[in-house]
Amino acid sequence: MKLIVLDRDGVINEDSDAFVKSTDEWIPIPGSIEAIARLCKAGWTVAVATNQSGLARGLFDIQTLTDMHFKLQQLAMEQGGRVDLIVHCPHAAADGCDCRKPKPGMFRTIAEHFDLRDLRDVPVVGDSHRDLHAGMMLGCTPYLVRTGKGMRTLEGVLPPGTQVFRDLAAVTDHLLKASS
Structure with a gap:
């Protein structure tokens, strides 16, 4: 299996220091959906x-998060792609959970799935x-x-061995070239 794990905000869609709180605020980064x-x-x-601490903060609810992920899936399917699994951490940083990146809980869930x-x-x-460290663990x-x-x-x-690219589309170009 050729598996890739993506962060969401800032990799697939535009990020916001005020949090992405609605489907209207969930805006794909140009080229990211096509890359998927x-x-x-x-x-x-x-x-x-x-990580979706906006849930713990009461900035949006689980249905809104589900709607954002549905939008991601819809856009990916329109391009002939899909996201096979989406896992999220609903906790705030102070909650001390094992799933919030940089801890590896979500990555363990992906491996188990x-x-x-x-x-x-x-x-x-x-x-x-935190994205990189969680996966590297x-x-x-x-x-x-x-x-x-x-x-x-x-x-x-940066963690040792980190490769840096312009965006997800550039990472995809690199991975597809390397595997051809």
């Missing part, structure tokens, strides 16, 4: 792991340190995008 479709057409399985022992060498694409290969908070993340020290 290209991955699917090339035989990749796409999973999304996303696909009946994988680990996620060794699985690409994880994120725009923040289970052996993922880190890819940082400059979209979302990516430029800010570049100011810090």
Whole structure:
């Protein structure tokens, strides 16, 4: 199985320091939906792991989150793609859960869902340190995008082996070229 794990806000859709709280605010980054479709057409399985503390903060409810993810799926299907699994952490940072990135709980859920022992060498694409670290704890290969908070993340020290790309479309170009 060729599996890839994507962060959502800042990788697939525009991020906001005020949180993405509605389907109207959920705006795809140009080229991201097409990138997901290209991955699917090339035989990749796409999973999304996303922190959604806006739920714990009361900024939106689970139905709104479901609607945002439905919009993502609809747009991907229109391009001939799909997202095979979406997992989210509904907790605030202070809740001390194991699923909120940079902890690896969502990545363990993804591994279990696909009946994988680990996620060794699985690409994880994120725009923040926490995205990359959570995946690396289970052996993922880190890819940082400059979209979302990516430029800010570049100011810090990146995890060893992190590859940096303009956006998800550029990561997809790289992965598809490498596997051809």
